[in-house]
Amino acid sequence: xxxxxxxxxxxxxxxxxxxxxxxxxxxxxxxxxxxxxxxxxxxxxxxxxxxxxxxxxxxxxxxxxxxxxxxxxxxxxxxxxxxxxxxxxxxxxxxxxxxxxxxxxxxxxxxxxxxxxxxxxxxxxxxxxxxxxxxxxxxxxxxxxxxxxxxxxxxxxxxxxxxxxxxxxxxxxxxxxxxxxxxxxxxxxxxxxxxxxxxxxxxxxxxxxxxxxxxxxxxxxxxxxxxxxxxxxxxxxxxxxxxxxxxxxxxxxxxxxxxxxxxxxxxxxxxxxx
Numbered sequence: 001x002x003x004x005x006x007x008x009x010x011x012x013x014x015x016x017x018x019x020x021x022x023x024x025x026x027x028x029x030x031x032x033x034x035x036x037x038x039x040x041x042x043x044x045x046x047x048x049x050x051x052x053x054x055x056x057x058x059x060x061x062x063x064x065x066x067x068x069x070x071x072x073x074x075x076x077x078x079x080x081x082x083x084x085x086x087x088x089x090x091x092x093x094x095x096x097x098x099x100x101x102x103x104x105x106x107x108x109x110x111x112x113x114x115x116x117x118x119x120x121x122x123x124x125x126x127x128x129x130x131x132x133x134x135x136x137x138x139x140x141x142x143x144x145x146x147x148x149x150x151x152x153x154x155x156x157x158x159x160x161x162x163x164x165x166x167x168x169x170x171x172x173x174x175x176x177x178x179x180x181x182x183x184x185x186x187x188x189x190x191x192x193x194x195x196x197x198x199x200x201x202x203x204x205x206x207x208x209x210x211x212x213x214x215x216x217x218x219x220x221x222x223x224x225x226x227x228x229x230x231x232x233x234x235x236x237x238x239x240x241x242x243x244x245x246x247x248x249x250x251x252x253x254x255x256x257x258x259x260x261x262x263x264x265x266x267x268x269x270x271x272x273x274x
Contacts, residue, residue, distance in 0.1 A: 005157055010164045017124040017172045026175045026188065027121075027226070034121040036129070036239065043241040045128040052135045059136075060144045067148065074150035084151050085158050089209070092142045092159070097206050097213040099138065104203035111248040112137075118237040118244070122195045122230050127167035131248055166209045171195075182222070186211040189222060196227030200234075 018032065064071050076084055103113040112131040119126050130138075142163075146155050170191040182189050186207045194205040204221040207214045214220035231237075238244050 006160050006164070009161050013165050014124060014168060017168055017174070021123060021173045024175045026173050026192065030121050030123060030173050032123075034123065036119055036121075037125065039239070039241045039244075040119070040125045040129050044130070045125070048132060048135070049128075052132060052139065056136065056139050056143065059140055060147050063144055064148055070148050071150050077150045077152065081152055081154060084155050088142075088146055088151065088155055088159060089162065091145070093207075093209050094213065095141060096138065096208050097210075097217075099141075100206040100208070101203070101219065103134075104206070107252065114232065114235075114237070114248065115244050117195060118232050119195075120229065120231040121173075122171050122192050123173045124168045124171060126171040126195075132245060133248070162209070170208065182211055183215055183220075184210065184212055186214075190214070190220065192230075193221060193223060193227060195230045197229040197231055197233055198227060 021030075022032070076087070079087070099109075100113075103109040112134040115131045116126075116129055116134070119129055142159065143156065145151075146159065166186075170186055170188055172188050174188055176188045178185070178187050178189065181187075186205075186209055190205040190207070190211060193199070194203065204219055205211075205214055206219055211220065238247050
């Protein structure tokens with residue numbers, strides 16, 4: 001049932017974003033069937049997602065067993081469903097801001113995030129390219145509390161849908177102008193700059209769904225110009241899916257390279273003037 005519901009929402013949403021990308025492109029030269037499309041759609045989105053769903057479900061089940069079946073206590077089951085959804089939505093979004101930020105400052109965590117930044121075309125599909133270990137960490141942290149605290153099954157379905165829908169949106173190649181809403185809800189205006197090739201140290205705009213964390217903690221940047229490009233400038237990233245997974249385990253150079261894509265953003269104004 002959950003699979004049917006998520007498919008019914010996610011597939012039409014993807015087609016809708018593709019149509020908007022064709023009609024209102026942010027980067028007009030970007031192609032639909034761009035470099036890495038097969039890897040990102042078939043291997044990351046379909047194959048890896050299916051495998052990781054099984055792995056994470058197995059991990060969480062064993063966590064529950066190790067905790068003496070804590071899910072049977074139904075600690076949040078009596079909460080109203082909207083409150084459960086809001087609680088787990090905000091809780092995970094706050095976590096992912098700080099973990100994402102840590103990935104851009106720690107060279108070990110950067111290695112499992114590097115694949116996500118390697119794409120030279122940021123579009124509706126780019127969010128699917130994430131290393132399997134990154135998925136294992138983030139989705140276990142996301143869904144384990146939902147299961148262990150005894151939330152209703154609808155919360156899991158809600159989180160799957162909101163993750164997919166928002167992930168496709170913030171990476172989409174659409175010329176979005178959301179004005180003041182961008183201070184609260186993250187979108188392509190800020191997130192495309194997170195992927196900009198100019199950004200080399202520390203990173204900016206770490207929020208995924210809520211932009212408020214970036215504004216609260218001083219990492220929000222909205223330049224009035226377009227990025228020069230996207231991707232990695234310091235490594236020759238492999239194009240093959242398996243090679244991309246293995247690439248994270250290469251030896252660190254001496255001295256260590258810069259650990260995140262970055263550039264000189266300090267003097268840029270916060271708000272766009274367009």
